Amino acid sequence: MDLMYASTRDANVKVTASQAVLKGLSDDGGLFVPERIPLLDVSFTELAGMSYQETAYAVMKQFLTDFTEEELKDCIAKAYDSKFDTEEIAPLVQADGIYFLELFHGATIAFKDMALSILPHLLTVSAKKNRVTNEIVILTATSGDTGKAALAGFAEVNGIKIIVFYPKNGVSPIQEKQMVTQKGANTFVAGIHGNFDEAQTGVKKMFADQAFGKELASHGYQFSSANSINIGRLVPQIVYYVYAYAKLIAKGDIKEGEKINVAVPTGNFGNILAAYYAKNMGLPIAKLICASNENKVLYDFFETGTYDKNREFMLTSSPSMDILISSNLERLIYRIAGDSAQKNAEFMRKLNEEGVYSISEEMKAELKDFYGNYASEQETAQTIRQLYDKTGYVLDTHTAVAASVCRKYQAETGDQTKVITASTASPFKFTRSVMNAIDPSYDTKSDFELADELSRIANVKVPKAIEEIRTASVLHRTECEPDEMPETVKRFLGI
Numbered sequence: 001m002d003l004m005y006a007s008t009r010d011a012n013v014k015v016t017a018s019q020a021v022l023k024g025l026s027d028d029g030g031l032f033v034p035e036r037i038p039l040l041d042v043s044f045t046e047l048a049g050m051s052y053q054e055t056a057y058a059v060m061k062q063f064l065t066d067f068t069e070e071e072l073k074d075c076i077a078k079a080y081d082s083k084f085d086t087e088e089i090a091p092l093v094q095a096d097g098i099y100f101l102e103l104f105h106g107a108t109i110a111f112k113d114m115a116l117s118i119l120p121h122l123l124t125v126s127a128k129k130n131r132v133t134n135e136i137v138i139l140t141a142t143s144g145d146t147g148k149a150a151l152a153g154f155a156e157v158n159g160i161k162i163i164v165f166y167p168k169n170g171v172s173p174i175q176e177k178q179m180v181t182q183k184g185a186n187t188f189v190a191g192i193h194g195n196f197d198e199a200q201t202g203v204k205k206m207f208a209d210q211a212f213g214k215e216l217a218s219h220g221y222q223f224s225s226a227n228s229i230n231i232g233r234l235v236p237q238i239v240y241y242v243y244a245y246a247k248l249i250a251k252g253d254i255k256e257g258e259k260i261n262v263a264v265p266t267g268n269f270g271n272i273l274a275a276y277y278a279k280n281m282g283l284p285i286a287k288l289i290c291a292s293n294e295n296k297v298l299y300d301f302f303e304t305g306t307y308d309k310n311r312e313f314m315l316t317s318s319p320s321m322d323i324l325i326s327s328n329l330e331r332l333i334y335r336i337a338g339d340s341a342q343k344n345a346e347f348m349r350k351l352n353e354e355g356v357y358s359i360s361e362e363m364k365a366e367l368k369d370f371y372g373n374y375a376s377e378q379e380t381a382q383t384i385r386q387l388y389d390k391t392g393y394v395l396d397t398h399t400a401v402a403a404s405v406c407r408k409y410q411a412e413t414g415d416q417t418k419v420i421t422a423s424t425a426s427p428f429k430f431t432r433s434v435m436n437a438i439d440p441s442y443d444t445k446s447d448f449e450l451a452d453e454l455s456r457i458a459n460v461k462v463p464k465a466i467e468e469i470r471t472a473s474v475l476h477r478t479e480c481e482p483d484e485m486p487e488t489v490k491r492f493l494g495i
């Protein structure tokens, strides 16, 4: 029996995994969720001996049940190969008592590569399985890292075009340069005059616009999503939590079954939701530490049970977390509402219309495994500097938010449980903020001078992803207003 996927907003919707991957978002605007979370069916002793690819198969086969063994193993082999600069794929590094799970060894040096290296392959198989003849158009809004990782993953993939919208003044210079230099005739990039939430809302509107969908279909196109709302991104992200836990056992750092905590720098709530799913699969995770930057809407939500996006949008040094609408939280809301599409749809309607909703005390009680807090800009910089001074290890700004919140949690609770912090980007991706945190006098140098200096002080080679853009020419120059996004899509597609 296949594991089916339901929509978080319509109880009548049930699709297979491959259909969910293909569609990205349900027609009713809901997200696809597995009808139940499958359990791991291999022991931790077995997992401790597995490679990343083997672990990926053990986890993903439980969710993507309509993929054959051969199909899934083929997708995994194509995704987790020499595009990653280490055979471990996701190494675990210990610094000052915290385990940092480095998720930035892929092509674009941010954790989005973990899922976006495999999504194009999952999508290609899903299209074939469901006899899709239209050309697929991947429509993506990015706060900086998804865009490049998706462009890199989908570039030159047959039968697929990819369009990325990013906030023109809301990403780091390196992030922007990575995107606008992307090669591949099937890649399109536009900077919008607005913030990430406007880009994301614009994309969601296009998905929900049925007339627009029909118009595209008449030209042989259909939309799909590479955003973290796609189940094909969420499932691959569960893998590395299982892998990291098994690595700790293999190293003898924990006993089988021993609980660990996980700290995750959070924006759209995809990465931490994957950790929650891992826990529900049977991984012994005690606390899920949800770390926000100054856009602390999630912290307030965990504190009060009220989600309120009506507030000032802050631009911070961790731009990939500058988000006020954390899309994947909807999957958790659905779960704690007792898998009720009706209740969840009502919360989402409120969020859409009033920008705010409050959950019941009963639902709030289901959030006891989560701890939310945030780090200010100053605390984030301080965390980078202190860890560097103490150990020589350099964190990126996002990871530093999580490390900072992790310390707050430990100080508040005295909890000594070992903790894995998701390290979501290479410090080379946010070089200026990172180097300024270490020493403000660096600010006079250019971005590439800073990369060389970081390489020197951290004793780490400048990653290939940075070397590549030093001299690359700009290939994408489109800009538009948020309400011009549909027109821009049509222009890109020649409609």
Ligand SMILES: *Cc1c(COP(=O)(O)O)cnc(C)c1O
Binding pocket: 110, 111, 112, 145, 146, 228, 265, 266, 267, 268, 269, 270, 271, 272, 320, 321, 398, 399, 424, 425
């Ligand atoms: C996307 C991103 C995040 C946030 O992850 P979510 O899954 O959206 O919560 C954190 N750090 C970096 C570097 C990212 O690119």
